[in-house]
Amino acid sequence: MSVIYLAVGSVTGTAVAVANAVREHLQQAGHQVIQDEQPSVAALNNSAADAVLICTSTTGRGDLPAAIAPFYAELEQQFPLQNGRPFGVISLGDSSYDATFCGAGALLEERFLELQGRQPVPRVTIDATETVTPDDDALFWLQEWTEKAL
Ligand SMILES: Cc1cc2nc3c(=O)[nH]c(=O)nc-3n(C[C@H](O)[C@H](O)[C@H](O)COP(=O)(O)O)c2cc1C
Numbered sequence: 001m002s003v004i005y006l007a008v009g010s011v012t013g014t015a016v017a018v019a020n021a022v023r024e025h026l027q028q029a030g031h032q033v034i035q036d037e038q039p040s041v042a043a044l045n046n047s048a049a050d051a052v053l054i055c056t057s058t059t060g061r062g063d064l065p066a067a068i069a070p071f072y073a074e075l076e077q078q079f080p081l082q083n084g085r086p087f088g089v090i091s092l093g094d095s096s097y098d099a100t101f102c103g104a105g106a107l108l109e110e111r112f113l114e115l116q117g118r119q120p121v122p123r124v125t126i127d128a129t130e131t132v133t134p135d136d137d138a139l140f141w142l143q144e145w146t147e148k149a150l
Helices: 014-028 041-047 069-078 095-100 103-114 134-149
Strands: 003-009 032-036 051-056 087-093 124-127
Touching (some): 003 041, 014 032, 041 069, 051 103, 051 134, 087 095, 087 134, 124 134
Parallel strands (some): 051 087
16 A cells, blocks of 8 residues: 555646546555645645655646746755656646647655655546547556556
């Protein structure tokens, strides 16, 4: 059994729905999931998590949703080294935004790599123009991630 801190960033709820599916799947496999829709470094530190998952959409022009933007800033300010703790990023976006496609997930991926997190599986990008089942896409990716991260 592992403890997973699941940080969520969403504007209109799609990433929350995906995170809910991810949480339920992990719980059914016997893991403990701390799902946080207003993530913070303090909550991450308090969670004593074995692994970190980030599930975020992108807004504006490659921007982080307002609920997860403070977490990103805190990660830079407080610089909580991850010391090889596994993480994974589920990144939602829309490829019609071209250069900023899934930009928020890319930012958080970069930050966790800077903090010396271990990324056993590359970030998954879920394109709203390509799929009507984002939760299924995330669960497919999650299978490999759980095998390698937990
Ligand atoms: C105002 C607005 C701006 C967006 N900007 C981007 C963007 O820059 N890059 C991207 O990949 N997707 C962008 N998207 C698409 C969303 O990330 C995508 O639809 C996602 O599935 C929404 O998830 P949510 O409901 O959890 O916020 C934007 C959507 C809206 C409504």
